[in-house]
């Protein structure tokens with residue numbers, strides 16, 4: 360089922376005192392039928408509120424929620440046909456795995472399903488979440504990961520129009536999280552169930568989702584495939600939030616990007632003259648033996664994502680650079696960049712090096 364949110368505003372009235380705006384400040388979201396959409400954003404960006412509005416647990420101050428062509432905004436949660444999985448296990452402690460899952464089935468059907476039918480369906484769901492054989496266990500006899508699998512099976516039991524998950528793996532350790540992430544993707548591929556998945560973990564969103572919606576301060580900043588949001592961020596916020604990057608305060612002048620007086624080969628992307636921010640992924644930075652490189656020194660060499668990274672502190676000011684004026688945004692930039700080291704590249708802390716900037720993106724000087 361296609362799910363749309365149009366112009367959703369939700370203000371809890373606490374924004375003014377906390378200095379923040381509305382929890383949701385005009386959200387547009389269009390989830391295609393059968394899609395697995397991740398809502399990704401920092402804590403407090405409005406992810407849970409948006410999910411609750413879609414579920415019908417929260418009424419928006421303005422805007423509409425559509426399930427297919429139907430305006431579902433005023434339909435109460437019990438009649439919306441949504442399956443929910445939260446971070447904290449919401450299993451019934453006094454019910455077996457079987458009965459936890461069957462609970463949804465029984466509530467749903469007015470005329471009660473026959474026992475054999477229920478057992479058949481529970482068995483199917485347990486196979487789907489890879490827990491076959493555990494139907495007689497009680498929640499306290501399961502690991503955290505297994506409990507979330509049961510919660511998932513229970514949410515799917517009612518054949519919801521949309522499956523909503525709010526940081527479902529947030530309380531689990533890294534290894535179990537990864538397994539569950541994989542399972543959720545497999546289950547999604549097997550069922551084609553329209554799914555909206557909330558997370559603040561970009562790896563989870565980028566690995567799992569068909570598309571990712573990036574939330575910032577109650578607004579969707581960008582929606583796209585994992586590749587699109589990572590490789591073609593439309594704002595400094597998205598660039599900084601998705602993937603790893605370092606940030607340098609630069610100056611646009613004569614249609615070129617300058618860093619502390621040195622002209623860089625990064626395109627200024629049509630930004631007007633003045634201060635700007637340059638974001639650099641590790642692959643945009645290389646150590647060089649050439650004389651044109653920016654001077655700096657290695658502060659840390661560390662292992663990351665299967666490779667080795669060197670962090671470099673760029674020198675405060677090359678001899679030929681104009682002094683920075685006090686209003687320059689240099690104060691917000693720590694002049695640190697990172698590069699991926701080649702297997703045989705030797706680098707250690709304290710080495711004086713030169714850095715070539717081979718890529719990167721500039722954005723206006725405000726995030």
Ligand SMILES: Nc1ncnc2c1ncn2[C@@H]1O[C@H](COP(=O)(O)OP(=O)(O)O)[C@@H](O)[C@H]1O
Pocket residue numbers: 371373379381382400401402403404405406407408409
């Ligand atoms: N029931 C509530 N009452 C008051 N403020 C709330 C309530 N729920 C959420 N908020 C506020 O709305 C904003 C968004 O919260 P939330 O949707 O929980 O963000 P996220 O899930 O992205 O961390 C936050 O500033 C939060 O404090």
Ligand SMILES: [Mg+2]
Pocket residue numbers: 406407408
């Ligand atoms: Mg939340």
